[in-house]
Amino acid sequence: MERRGGVDRTVCLGDVAATGPQPKEVIDFLRGSGWSCVMGNMDEQLARNIAEEVGANVGEQERMKILGLDAWTRRQVSASDRRYLAAFRPTVELRPKGGPDFLTYHGSPRSNVEGIFPTTSDVELRIHLKGREPGVLAGGHTHAQMLRRLDGSVIINPGSVGYPFDRTASGRILHPAHAEYAIVSAGGDVLEVELIAVPYPLSELREDVEKSGLPDPRWWMSDWY
Numbered sequence: 314m315e316r317r318g319g320v321d322r323t324v325c326l327g328d329v330a331a332t333g334p335q336p337k338e339v340i341d342f343l344r345g346s347g348w349s350c351v352m353g354n355m356d357e358q359l360a361r362n363i364a365e366e367v368g369a370n371v372g373e374q375e376r377m378k379i380l381g382l383d384a385w386t387r388r389q390v391s392a393s394d395r396r397y398l399a400a401f402r403p404t405v406e407l408r409p410k411g412g413p414d415f416l417t418y419h420g421s422p423r424s425n426v427e428g429i430f431p432t433t434s435d436v437e438l439r440i441h442l443k444g445r446e447p448g449v450l451a452g453g454h455t456h457a458q459m460l461r462r463l464d465g466s467v468i469i470n471p472g473s474v475g476y477p478f479d480r481t482a483s484g485r486i487l488h489p490a491h492a493e494y495a496i497v498s499a500g501g502d503v504l505e506v507e508l509i510a511v512p513y514p515l516s517e518l519r520e521d522v523e524k525s526g527l528p529d530p531r532w533w534m535s536d537w538y
Contacts, residue, residue: 326417330394357425362387415447
């Protein structure tokens, strides 16, 4: 939410440290931010220190690379970090004065592994939302920005700061070099939603990845543009 002069409240929608070159640094940043954080599915796995589940449609070579990245990430995360992640909440509700109620979550209000997409039918979406009807609902999980309406609610996905998805027509997932987030301004009868993508030099990301000790950095960077 935002008022004139600055942001009133920031909520992180989860999946903060997995699948990236700086898991420890991200956790340290969030610790000092004072932001509310909801529990993503990857946060839950890291908090419990269990291996990532890799889909059956992934080839064996790719599977081994993903599992190697996951094992490296879990080695970077301390017991204290895991306790911090374990304190993330399934949902965060906001009730600002003079504006609509907000419900934030990771995948859906009932599960951090359910995805809400632009193509999700209204019937299915009502099931995901379990009859909740706040003015604004915001979630992540799909790594792609979205804005849609359902009945009297606005549904937002701000995308991903560190691992945005660009799904091609062939089904391949690419990663554009920009950081995504959303700003919601509410006051009276006016609701403004701004979906933002801030570009950064791909060369700087590549340099950070190579310095991080991430296993097989060239493979990790191969889908970035």
